[in-house]
Amino acid sequence: MFGFRHIKFDSMTYVIHFSNGKIVKEGRGLSFFYFAPDSSIVAIPMGSNDLPFIFNENTLDYQTVKIQGQISYKITDPKALSNTLDFTVNEAGVYKKNDMEKLNQRIINLAQTSTSSFIHELSLKDAIRSAKQIEANILEGLMASEAVKTMGIEIMGANILAVQTTPEMARALETETREKLQQQADEAIYERRNFAVEQERKIKESELNTEIAVEEKQKQIEEKRMETEVQQEENNRILREMKIVADISVESQRKQLIEQKTENDRKEAETQGYILETSLKPYKEIDWKILNALSGKQDAKNNIALAFRELAENAGKIGNLNISPDLLETILKH
The missing domain is CATH 3.30.479.30 (Band 7 domain)
Structure with a gap:
């Protein structure tokens, strides 16, 4: 009425009442009457x-x-903001x-x-x-x-x-990320496989080293055995050589013994021969018949034998001589 108005603000609004270009009142949550024709009200929210x-x-x-x-x-x-921006409200409290x-x-x-x-x-x-x-x-x-x-x-x-x-780039990044994750998964699988292969290699290498060590030990044992056999053979050879030397020595001594024995036997035989020759020398010139007679063995059989010998020696002077078996048997019986 007659240009006077009433306006009310809440506690979160800072109000500045200008009248004819001058600040009449200001503050938060004001409620007052004002003369509209020469008034301007600024309301700045403080929340x-x-x-x-x-x-x-x-x-x-x-x-x-x-x-x-x-x-x-x-x-x-709020006063600094009111100097920069316009927060003037109308009679209804609405910003102009x-x-x-x-x-x-x-x-x-x-x-x-x-x-x-x-x-x-x-x-x-x-x-x-x-x-x-x-x-x-x-x-x-x-x-x-x-x-x-x-x-x-x-x-x-x-x-x-x-x-x-952008959606397109997001899908591209998702694809790239997915590929990288897949690649990482593949790399993890590859690393696990490599680890398993490496472990298997280490196991096989350990087994191989063990086999090599066993082979080396067996080789050493075999070499030691061969050295032992060689040494044994060498010892046997030395023993054989020693035996041969001994046998040679024995045979040499035996040879000397045989030679000595032979020489002794020869000398003994020569001695016996000389004795015999000396003993028989007186009988050398005597007729065998006389010697036979002197032997004292005068029986019928010897005499018949001598007779036949005489006949044989004088066969060239005899023409014919017949001796029947009966005659011979009769002679032998007597």
Whole structure:
């Protein structure tokens, strides 16, 4: 009525009442009457705000990544913000301009600026895994920004919810990762097989070394046995040589004995012959008939034998001589 109005704000809104360009009252949660024709009311929300954002950046290898997250902030100096943006409300308490969106966009732009240079130095794979570094860069950039300080804003935090690439590139990375995982699995299998082969090789090598050691021991035993046999043969040879030498010595002595015995027998025979020859020499010139007569063995048979001998010696003088078997038998009987 007559241009006077009443307006009321909650405790989370900082209110500045301007009248004819001068601040009449200010504070949080005010409720008052004002004269509309010469009044202007600014209402700035004091609560914390969570600002979601999504923006795209290019990586070092010219791939696009989508960064999604949120920034938490609150207004700490409403008068400084009112000097930068228009938060004037009408009689119903509705903002005449949507400068809150402008404030949010400025914060997002500052966050993107803080992120761009960092993302441009990373490859796609590194960028996807760099959420914590992106958060740190956003916080550092916003807190160091003069624009934020000028607007009277306090940055409470920044969170990166996702760093994503395009669906096609994501599928390609998934394929590559899957191939690498398969390759790693194959390498693990290969390493296990290699380990098993290596263990088998070590076992076989150990067995072979054992066989070699056994063969070497058997070789040493065989060599020792052969040395023993050679030594035994050498000993036997020496014994045979010693026996031969002994036999030769014995045979030599035997030969000397035989030669001596032969010489003795010869001398004895010569002596006996000489004795016999000397003994028989007187009878050498005597007729055998006389010797036969002197022997004293005069019987009929000897006489018949002598007679037949005389006949044989004088056969050339005898013409015919017949001696019948009966005559001979009769003579032998007598």
